[in-house]
Amino acid sequence: MRGTARTVAVAAMSAVALLAAGCGSGDSGGDDTSAAGGKTGGEITVRGCNPENPLVPSNTTETCGGNVIDAIFSKLVHYDAETAKPTNDLAESIDTTDNQNFTVKLKQGRKFHDGTEIKAKNFVDAWNYAAYGPNGQSSGYFMEPIEGFGDTQCTGEGDDPCAGAGKAKADKLTGLKVVDDYTFTIKTSEKVSNLPVRLGYSAFSPLPDVFFTDPKAFGDKPVGSGPYKLDAWNKEQSIVLSKFADYSGDFGGKVDKITFKIYQQSDAAYNDVIANNLDITDEIPTSALIDEKYKQDLPDRNAEKETGVIQTVTFAPTKVDPNYADPKIRHAISMAIDRDTIVKQIFNGTRQPATGWVSPVVDGYKADQCGEWCKYDPAKAKALLQEAGGFKGDKITLSYNADAAHKDWTEATCNSIKQALGVDCVATGVVDFATFRTQIGERKMKGMFRTGWQMDYPSIENFLAPIFKTGASSNDGDYSNPEFDKLLGEAAAEQDAAAANSKYQQAEALLATDMPAIPMWYGKTTMGWSDKVTGVKITAFGTIDFTSVAVK
Structure with a gap:
């Protein structure tokens, strides 16, 4: 999915000088988490950046928006923070006998942030919307394995490939069927051995009925299904999340409020962490990597982990x-x-x-x-x-x-x-x-x-x-x-x-x-944090694990 927005700021020395000077030592090693513990409640601030698109799961293909999407939307599958191993989340089960026909059963009682229950149709409708070419969803490609995808695509050329004879033949995938409120089936065009593993990706998130009444407005104030809900998106400044009181899943967070503070340069975020004006930065500037300066600036407040990036x-x-x-x-x-x-x-x-x-x-x-x-x-x-x-x-x-x-x-x-x-x-x-x-x-x-x-x-x-x-x-x-x-x-x-x-x-x-x-x-991924928080863990995806971080 995500073209990363991994931000590392400008170092004090020029790149030309660094390439010739021979500064630096080897790999810093390090742990991938801070001490456990901390209290439940409170609020934290983390480094954020400007999302490329409105916050719709099927139209978010970069980390600036993806980090927010992952906090506010639950999926059928959840990836373990440490190993990325998939386990069921919204799904009760995902079964197949031939890697082409899949039956998905949902856990009952899980809710969207508007209080409506998450049902099979919310997945089928969302995936059909993502696949339909005229909707222009950047992650619509992920629906390609599902039967009928080709007919949902526009075939014309030029500025409007969906005009005239290029118009999509269908607006729904024939491979998706709602069986009952909590069961739907997936049929793929060909065998797809790793389909269940894919279903934890954000493009496969369910969407509430309210999305389809005004998708544009939804993108600015999405109604999600995860442990946190979006309270405000102050463009160019911040994105504010708070804990969803009716979240009943297994992957909730400890803190009550998360604010993504949008920075133009990562060294500014780093300096704010040092000064305890920002709680977590998921990027260490290159100036602080030289000779492992960040370990001196943030003793016992840093972590490093090899990630899928x-x-x-x-x-x-x-x-x-x-x-x-x-x-x-x-x-x-x-x-x-x-x-x-x-x-x-x-x-x-x-x-x-x-x-x-x-x-x-x-x-x-x-x-x-x-x-x-x-x-x-x-x-x-x-x-x-x-x-x-x-x-x-x-x-x-x-x-x-x-x-x-x-x-x-x-x-x-x-x-x-x-x-x-x-x-x-x-x-x-x-x-x-x-x-x-x-x-x-x-x-x-x-x-x-x-x-x-x-x-x-x-x-x-x-x-x-x-x-x-x-x-x-x-x-x-x-x-x-x-x-x-x-x-x-x-x-x-x-x-x-x-x-x-x-x-x-x-x-x-x-x-x-x-x-x-x-x-x-x-x-x-190398991260640093303020002395106000604990339990900071880097996931296998290189992101902050919001289930573990807590205020001291």
Whole structure:
């Protein structure tokens, strides 16, 4: 799902100086939680950022909005904070005998924040809305495995693909049926071995009846189903949540109120944590990572955990910028990036250089899928660029959202590319994440741009299909390879997990040939908190576990 908005602020030293100076030590290690305990009640503040879209689960594909969605919406499945293992939440059971026909039974008595009961129709209606092309939901792609998805899509071209003959044939998925108030069935077009695992992702959240009366108004003040409800969204300033009194699930939180304070720079949030003016920041600025300064600033108030997150650099679609169309040019740029030095000197070892496109924390990960293309070799990189006829543009560009701490590493990356290839490379900041993602989504972003991925569910498939499958919702580079798509389909049909993983690994290997995006590093999330809170835990997704955090 989520193109991450992981914000790390600008360090005091320039990226060029850091890349040359040799500052920093190794991996900081560390625990992934603070001490347990704390009282029930009270309120906390956490670092937030501007959501790209209104807060509708099926239209939220980034962490700024996703962190809020996850707190206010329950799903059929809940992922364990420590291991990401799925367990039933709203679902009483999810059964299948053939991996194609699934029966979902709901727990009775669970409520939306408006007091109405969560029923089978709330899932079926929500998923149909997400799938229907004219609704333009960015996570509608996740409904693709369900029978009838193709007929809900617009087939025209141009500015309005839903006009005239391109109009969708149906507004409902034939694979969804309401059996009774607490039972519905799912039929997929083909066998999907990991469908139950996927159903904890936010796009599969139920929606109350009130949503369908005014979806636009709902996005500004959503009525959720989770342990917290939204009280206020003060645009550009804060998002305020409070505990839902009638929540009867197993994953409620201890604190009564959570306020996401929206920051433009993460060093400002970090300084507020040090001063106890902010309770939790889920990002440590690069300036504080150098020599593990954050451990001195926040002794016993920090944690680090390997998470299902990857940072990549994506090439603009060829129609948008043909200068990067040749895979040899893409390979040359990748080989010109000194990942090891950047991770050591910019992030102080709190990242792991990537050797492929799948996070090591998920089952199915295979090391070194990128091969030589992800190994720093300036001589080979320059030779390969010359073999491709050289770079045709004026300069290589790498864009990033300026409200996050990507300035240092993008500048260091460009410096490495420039030194290796002899081509000017410029890191270019875009004002904020929402603007940045809008430019990418509207295919106005040229050159290269940073992309991050936080897993939606713990599966190798989640690092491949939503990002690189033809037409996928997060396929920012418009990558398309029929063989890649075919292997994904074959993997999804496999009954045996090992056989499925093998197919997914074969698909990932094709990315090395085409290089639609450059793997940079795998994520480790580092957090810090004030002396007012305890029980801070980092989930396997790199987010704050709101079930455990408490006021001292």
